[in-house]
Every structure is written in C-alpha cells, then in structure tokens.
Amino acid sequence: MSNFYRHISLALIAMLLGACSSSSTTTSTANTSTTQGTAEYDPPLRVASANATDFAALLNQSPAGGQLLDLMKAGLQTQTPIKCGVDIYYLTFWTVGGAGEKTKSSGALMVPSGGTGCSGPRPVVLYAHGTLFNKATNLADINNPDNQTGALIATMYASQGYIVVAPNYAGYDISTLGYHPYLNAAQESAEMIDALTAARAVLPHTYSSATSDNGQLFLAGYSEGGYVAMATEQVLEASGKKVTASAPMSGPYALEAFGDAIFFGQVNIGSTLFTPLLTTSYQKAYGDIYSSVSDVYSPTYAAGIETLLPNAHASNEDAAISDLFTTGKLPQTALFNSTTPVTGNTTLDTQLAVPSNPMDPRTPIFAAGFGTSYLVNNSFRLAYALDAAANPDGALPTPPPGAPLAAAVPTNTMRKALYMNDMRHIYGATLPAAPNLLCGGENDPTVFFLNTMIMVNYWSMAPHGLITPLDVDPANGPSGPFAAVQGAFQLTAQDNLNKLVQSGLTLQQAQQTLIQSYHGAVAPFCTLASLFFFNQALSQMP
C-alpha cells in the first residue's frame, strides 16, 4: 500500500508541475534597444479602433467633438465629413532630453482605415502639439474628454486619410525626464524625428498593416508645436530628407523678438506659465541662465519652481493650470514687478514701465502682466532689457523685409538662448524647401501674430508660393483662397460674443472673456486650413 501513496503523490506532483509549466500567449515584443527612434513595443498598443461611422458617432458624444464635426461639415461642405475609420496606437519610444539625456517619450500613431483614400499607401502628418501643462498629457488617450488635441488631429488628419504621428514630448506622460525641453529647437525636432522613425518601424506590424507610409511627409503643429514643426523641417531638409509641405500655426518662431517684446512690457496671456517652462528648459540645456532660481524668480515663487511644470499632480489640463494659481505656486498674470526698474535712462525706463497707452486695445492685457506679487525679479528683467536695448532685434517694433535678428549674439544668457533658438538663427540664410502655410490670428494675445509676420518678412525673398501667411481673423474681413476658413472663424467668434452678451455680460466683459481663449480658439480653424493646404499639395503631386 505504501506504493499506492507514493504513486498518488508522484501523480499529483506531475500534474501540478505540468500546470505550472504551461505557457501564456506571446505578447508584443519589448525592444531592448534604447537607441533614439526605437519603439519600446513593437507592435504598440492599439488604444482604439473605429470605422468612419462609429468615429463620427464618438465625436458626437461630446460637445467639443460635436463642434469639431460641425466645423468639418462646414469646411468640407458635406454632412458626412468623416471619410475614414481611425485606429489609434500608443507609441512609446526612445529619445533624448535637452542636455542629451536618454529618456523615453510617448505619443500617438493614428492610422486611417477603410476603402479608397483611407488605406494602402498614405501620406504622413507629423504633428507637434501646443503647450500643455498637465504632465499626464497623452494624445493617444482618445477616450479622455480632456484630450482635445488628440480628437482634433484624429478628425482633421487621420479621418481624412493621413497617417498621424504626434509625440507627447519628453517630460510628459511616461517620460522620466524631470522637465520639458520647451522651445529647444534641437531637442524638439530630434524628438519629432525619433517619433517618426519609431512609428514607421512599427506600422507594418500593427492591426493597420493594410495602410502603409507612401513616403510623403507633411509637418504641422500649433503654438509651441508650430515652432517645433518649423524647426523639424529645417533639420529634415538639412539632412537631405524631403518634406512635402508644412503648416506651422500660431508659433513663437521669432523667439528673440518675442522675448524682447515681453520684457519691454508687452506681457502675453499665459506668461507666468510659459516663463518657468522656458527658463528651466534653457537652464537644463545650457546651464547658464542662473546660478540659483532666486536670480530669476521672486522669493514668493522661487522654491520648487524647476519641477512645477509640467504639473504632475493634476487630473486634467484646466486643473493643471488653476491648481498652480489657487495654491499660490504661480501668480495668475503678474510676470513682472509693478514697481518697474528705474535706470535714469528715460527711454529705457519708459519701455520698462507698466503699459498705459489708452489708444492701444492690448494695454489692459499687457498691464495685467504687472503686479506686486510678481514672478520675475526686476534685476533679471533689467539685465535682459539692457542687452536688448544695446543690441536690438531688427524686427521690432514692426518687422521690415528681412526682419533681422540682433546684430550680434546677445551676451545676456537668457536672451542668447532665445537668439540661438530663434527660427531666423536656425534657418540662417536658408529657406524652407517645402511650401509653408503660416496660419494664425492677428489678435492673438498669447503668441503674438508678430512671430508669423517676422518669419514672412524674414523670408520675403522666397519664391512666390513657398511661404503663405494666413490670418484667420483679418481686420478687413475674409478674402483669398482661405476665405471660407476666415469667415467661419469670425462668424463663430461673433456667435460666441453674442451668447456671452445674452448671458448677461457687458460687451466689454464678453470681449475680454473671448480674448482670454483666443489663442486656443484659432487652433481648429488653422488646422482645417492646413488640411486644405495639404490636400492641395497632394492634388498637385504627379
């Protein structure tokens, strides 16, 4: 009988070990390489998959999506503007930080699906998003109602037959980089190209292998992303790569001139958020902006400011911003001290004074950039201003043809960083090789349209048709090939104004409310214009 028990025990052991040794299904390959442009997972996770009908229905589930759909209906003049289904993948890939640090980044790969014009060989739009303050930003998270940029590019590009590659940027989402290399042309363009390389490598292995990259490459981006798109074109073309067309939108291209304007008192909306992002970015990259954060920031806000943005503690984009104000970590609008520096130089002191010109409608916005609880020290501001006064940007106050940078490399380290990253410096004597649509709104209080005008004037000798400026909000009303987009923007703005007035605001209050959101409001209209621009470029391809 003892054998009987031994047999039972052995049988049990065999059965149980057999159970434990059985295998699970294979999963996506995790790449071990950390080389720039390598996708971490191949194929990447598909986050969502919708055919054209379901995609339109998903858009209609939210007010913002519904508005986007209405804009597409009006722009494309059809009741069924969603042409293609869209599969959205979450791409994680290796790139570098502002000082060459190895880091992962992530982004979205959006692939059209369906019949003719939606599958087979299709063009790629490499898209750069605008400044976002929530570290959890993830353009691939299409089910998240906070992800308006993801919905915008999926609708405007992917559902129209373009493969979209859009990085979230280093410093966001899963990136362990403790800051974002904001407006660092070298890093941001490199990351765009890394995202593109990774996306091209994994696309054939995805569920969307029926759609392939046909080699035509379009660049687009809004705000910060407009700047990044412009920088990326320069890098690609300098390395012999062809760009089919590019649409930088509402970007801070002329960083030196833009910086000078702000330091001389034209404080833009959002400046107290942009300044820490930008200052930290350049400090990490170049190491010479300050010795201590207190060199730049007032004691009220200096502590911990290097890790403040992107905000890792917010549930959504709005909260990422408002939390910083309500918890007193940043002032809402007061970039500079309202007790402005006095040097004895009357001209300079006037330039540094709180704006008060009653004839300029922008004066209340600029003046709001000053306060007693301010972000940037007078000493930092003055050092910058002295450099700008001694070595002025040639494009200010109104850009002439050629719109030159400062005659010499600035000595002030912050201004020098802006100079080195100014698109005029990046491009130097070269021109973009691909047709460019530079879209924006002339009343933009966040990223001044001045940036667009400077680049248009900088490239004033470009061949006809190479550089197309587009103001979606022209003072003289819609005209030209994009009149429909201009008309739609102005009509929408008027509708919104009327609604605010009807809700009980005075006309002035309603106008002030609208101007606060002007920069964001331009985005879908410029993006629609970029779609027309790209479609036109495709139609002219042999």
Add this chain to the structure above:
Amino acid sequence: MTKINKLIRVLVLYFSTLLAVLYCNSPAWSQEVPVNSIRVGFYDVFYHATATDLSGPFVPAGVNLQVKDVKTIYVAYVRRLTPDWDFEFAFGVPPKTDTVGKGPATLGSVPYDGQVISSAKWFAPTVLFNYNLLDETHKWRPYIGVGVNYTTFYDRRSTPAGDAASGGATKISLSRSIGPAADVGLSYKPSANWGIFASYSATRVNSHLTANTAGIIRTSTIKFRPQALVVSVGYSF
C-alpha cells in the same frame, strides 16, 4: 514559479503525510470494511462570478467580464477514517473556462459584449472532511462536509477577439486562490465495494486578473463562487 512549486510541494507532502498517518493508524474495523475509494463522475460547475470593472490605461468606463459555466470530469480519492467520517481529496479534470466580455457592445468598432475574450484552465483540488449520517448498514447515507479549496490557473490565453479589444497580443495572469469549501451529498452503496454519489458543493475563489498588452497593464478582481453538482461512481478497496 518557484513560489508555486514550493507551495505545491508543501501541499503534496502535507496531504501525503496526512494520508499515511491515517492509514497507519487505521482501527481494527478498517480490516473488515474497505477504507480506500476512488470516485469518478461528472462535475457541472456554475461560477456565479462577479468582477470589478477592468481598470488601467485607455479603458473606457463599464468594461467588465463574466465567466462561462463548465462541465468536466470529477475524480476523487476518499479515505474512510471512521464509520462516520471520510476524508475526500477531489479534483476535476482541469476545465477550460472562457471569460466573456461584459459591458459596451463595442469598444469603438471592436465587438466586446458577449465576446469570448480569454480562456484559462483551472486546477482546483479540494480537500473535504465529510460526516456521514445514519450508520454503515444503510445503503443510503446523506453526508455533509467542509474543507479547503486551492485553485490555480494555467494555459491562460487571450483570444483573437480579446486581443482586438485589448489592443494587441495580451498576456494574462490570474492569481491563485485558497478558500473554504463545503458540500452536501447523498451516497448509495449497494455493495461493500461499489457506490453511487451525488453532491452539491460550493467554494470561494478570488483571483486578481492582470492583462499585459504591449506593456500596458489592466486589472480586475474576479470573485468566483463556484457551485458544482457532482454525480459519481465509486469503487472501494
């Protein structure tokens, strides 16, 4: 794997030792009545599973799971301890259990609700101490028992439909579980060696499901409350 093996070794050693001790200490009546039985029969398992909504990145609200009931073969070794007490070591031939999507009809355009999204095989040995009512002269004897169930899952697979819903090839793990078990039954012994048995048993199994798709982890906790109808034939020796 090492931990599981260690646990299995301990369990096997424990039960082997327990049985050996019981055998060595068998009382005199065990020489007259067969003390060892093997039972083979039919297991009809109703899971009554509930799961928490799947959580993790990119998961819309309300995505849940349900588990399909199974039928399998029942095998048990029963040791007569006293005229009234039995020790039962039971297990089913590991059944393949399907997990079915529960929630939205589609995720985007990908079918979900009602789709078989994964499968796993169970090995779920249970030890029970059964108390038999009436005395041994009765051919019909009802019994009740309590014990412990150990459940481990293997051959865990995400189906093509599951992969499509998850967004790619998905690796699934289900944590093992130890929980209480109980049964009630009725035996019919027309002879000293042969018997027919019917029982209704219930156990509690909690398992933590983890799905890994391209490095993205989604989780759910599944509470199984398996109840089984068993009909078996036993031979005693």
